[in-house]
Amino acid sequence: MLKRHPLDAVIIGAGVVGAACAHQAARAGLRVAVVDRGPVAGGTTGAGEGNLLVSDKEAGPELDLALLSNGLWRELAADLPREAEYEAKGGLVVAPDETTLTALRGFADRQRAAGAEAVEVAAGELRELEPHLAPGLAGALHYPQDAQVQPAQAAARLLAASGAEVHLGEEVTAVLLDASGAVRGVRTPRRDLLAPAVVNAAGTWGGRIADLAGVHLPVLPRRGFVLVTEPLPRVVRHKVYAADYIADVASGSAALQSSAVVEGTPAGPVLIGATRERVGFDRSLSTEALRRLAAQAAALFPVLAGVRVLRTYHGFRPYLPDHLPAIGADPRRPGLLHACGHEGAGIGLAPATGLLIAAALTGARPPLDPAPFRPDRFARSAPDTPEEQR
Template sequence: MDVVIIGAGVVGAACAYYASRSGLSVAVVDRGPVAGGTTGAGEGNLLVSDKEAGPELGLALLSTELWRDLCAELPHTIEYETKGGLVVAPDDTTLKALRQFAEGQRVAGVVSAEVGPDALYDLEPHLAPGLAGGFHYPQDAQVQPALAAAHLLAASGAEVYPGEEVTGFLLESGRVRGVRTSRRTLRAPRVVNAAGTWAGAVAGLAGTTLPVLPRRGFVLVTEPLPRVVRHKVYAADYVADVASDSAALQSSGVVEGTPSGPVLIGATRERVGFDRTLSTEALRRLAAQAAALFPFLADVRVMRTYHGFRPYLPDHLPAIGPDPRVPGLLHACGHEGAGIGLAPATGALIAAALTGAEPPAPLHPFRPDRFPEGAGPGPSAGRDRGHPAPNPPGRADHPEETP
């Protein structure tokens, strides 16, 4: 075996897919089922619209191309949909801030178009009246995340061991030689940590640190409706919530239709460890903000709600690539809410690092050892299973692809 990947979410599956395509033999192990963590709780959005020019946006643009290729390569549907995103502004001040944000993105290769108040309702006829305008992002897309993870993993041909927790690393003279699980020993000269919100704990098993923390989010799911919401539509303050360092509850209206009929409503963010308690305040905010964007939703039934935990790193960038502190250990984690969107680029970067090939994007901004020595996943890491952006007008403090 050439490499063991810890984590069978969409990031781990993408790493397995691209490593296998590079000629490596791969094993994937996960304490739960395929897509049983953050991936299964995600909405599947592939976004460039919420990212300013910088390393993360570069990964997002690369992944936009790779997702398009994967849709053609994979033998089964992943419900890839190029529906585009629409960011709306309630007033001229907010619209001006969006205009400046979009200009910076455009230099980096993002396609967007300003939409005036009249044309806004041509794109989304059911939006609330009186909005000042917005920006349309045709590159934004969506996949069904659990399907994407499952089909990437199947196409990789990897040996898959679900329901097996990694209990330790095999180390010789400080170098990785494989892992021990609750059922077996898997020997390999390289191990990839793609354990999502548990990546900090996995790093600890290898004798190193990575300050990954869980960031909880909720999603409301309505009764099935005709396709009344055509794009992913969100208020401008969503971008700021993504970039916030605050641990407190934050919410901003994010609404999108699905091919099967239900409307998905997000997004909240808060750092509460792995607390799975249902937050009525979070749900109340979501419902109110969704109805503020689309008034008809006030009379639509919510059929269910779900929540998950995004793997958060303090600088809002993922950790991708070799860990120089533990030879043979690589990381592919900490994507927070962007993991589904950034999975293909992450997998391609990991495959290049494993084979010594030229990476398709710079690795340096994502180096796993960039955090202060001794930083760890925090005191809540073992209790349960489980990018900077501009300040938007009207928000002093600042979900994304996942709830």
């Protein structure tokens, strides 16, 4: 006689991706538990800006996932409270010269062919969209589908709406296996949670959860800083960033990279990002990263040069070498699924990730081809630096 589990799945991670997986699984009629070593949104989600971006995605699997998520976020926004600060503000990618603008046009043409909306803005029209932009820019591409959300609030609301059994402050110490090697649940210092499926939504710790299950997933942390200004009148209307941000997102370099990403918030402060560097889990403050961000933001918006920065924060993006997340069932370990490695795009890609995971759990037809996100696509290799082994 088959033993019936009280749960259909255990989701490891209470960030926005784990919350979205729980939300979509519940909508599919599944009973799930969510377990996290810390609080809701205590990792990458809580350190994010809340980007829901189409604009920075090259045509291909990630853009397809982003477009699906974009529509899902719009649907979810109707049920989110005002505190979640969902705002369909649109994005503006600016070019300093004609050479860069020509490259952006080609990038946007490929995105449009995949279903994204992108409208070229001439230099003389930029001030109509952003009155405080620096003069002398060659032009820009406007992406009306780009949006923003307060990530911690969004994660908390999705998790609450799922009705999942939630266990916070409990680190998963083992992935439990049956005699055949299939997953049968997880162990924490307080309890065993039994289920025929486990979803690894542990963000930057996704590689360690994979190790516990006896499989390899090369998730590495990629550190990033954000500056938060004093509250201001709405001096920045869209999410505005320099075109070199797109190259930084696609880069695999471990060195410090920075490119200005500037946006206002409903509460008043302006958020300024974004840096990227692979330094393991080093949480020390980088004055060089902060200096670069401040200088680049002031170059884009001179009005910010005299504005006070009230605080900074930083976190770690879960990086995978090919810049695509791992989503779906792991054929190397029956019952194990992954939903991690989204790098800086996890908040934007969370709803579609949840939908793919729910389809994999129920055997339903997936909303798009999951093959590019296969968790077993990486050959085993040594970490790049000693710090990344820790």
